[in-house]
Amino acid sequence: MMLKLRVDNQEIEAREGKTLLQACLDNQIYVPNLCYLEDMESPSASCRMCFVEIEGTPQPVPSCTVQVKNDMVVKTDTPAVRQLQRTALRLLLSVHDVDCKNCHANKKCELQNIAKFLKVGLKPKRLERYLKETLIDETHPFLIHYPNRCVLCGKCVHICRGKHGESVLTFARRGFDTIISTYSATDESSLTCGDCDTCVKACPVGALAVKESS
Template sequence: MAKIVIDGAEIETEEGANLLKVCLDNDIYIPNLCRLETDETPHASCRLCFVEVAGYKSPVPSCTVAVTDEMVVKTDTEPVRRLQKTGLRFLLSTHKIECKDCPANKQCELQDIAKFLKVGLKPKGLKQRFHETDVDERHPCFTYYPNRCVLCGKCIRVCRQEHGQSTLTFARRGIDTVVSCFQGDDIEKLPCEDYRACAAICPVGALEVK
């Protein structure tokens, strides 16, 4: 058992528990896009879930922190919000805002985070760069929209966790990174039709069931 303090409130939890999960379980919202409950190790790619932990020099992604007894955490400080807004702006710099035509509209975690951080979805002065192709139809069961994808990797990991292998993978590098699917006979043998866990876990509207 560990007693910790988050934003001045004392909370009892398990020693070693994931700090992001403890915050969320106690109704303390931390913006996050890439954490999967079932991940053995944190993916920590979205760079949104920052908090301050006493004794750490700078804010840390809460999804990478294991709770220790007497830990003192602040979730709502100026440096934390600055880092979260920077992370969000980075995501928006490659995100084509087309909410009216998007199936995720009004259930979209990116919209929720932008609202929470009081950042418009089209920030002024933000330089944007998009993938040339808006739609990828190569997967037999799903349509992929690269310009809506936040590259959280949840679809890839959940598919691997469900089936032991994934039909999806990251392809290319840097700003050109996309989710792609393996081609060939194997893709037809996987039970995508029945599970579709990848589309269900997508926090935005980047993966649509055909």
């Protein structure tokens, strides 16, 4: 069933069961997002980017966790929403190795897009920069991982699990030390990767790459 809702004073239609974020994106209303994939059963809402304000809800909510309802009235660009998004982005950038010139994702990077959209400088001044010690992880036979570029959105983990039943990639450790790890996936024969590069394609930034030799 098609539902009607109002987003930024614009009448849009969406199928029942869709998330509000998807409905907006389908109707060319851009809402910044990093960790959302359409096929996710329960989006993790971990990037804290897709906030919107819904009439009747006291505070902004991440739109990927809300299903569309008839006659919903939504605003995507209120000051409260923008403030939350800018803070989230600044926090992400404070642990990001901003070296765009030497990054293969330069100019097709979601972080750059969102920063431009929200008018946030790539090098926030107020926050302390915190980078991980490991710059490049090359333990995986086919993949290169750059921990300091990773935004920990979890898209690669989700998409690998969806495709192969279990994920070669996983979150490891906790807090600031959290990384995406392939752990001991060094034995080529036991890997399901083959010439699959779904995880690399899913990465919204340049944190994953295929090794050139393979």
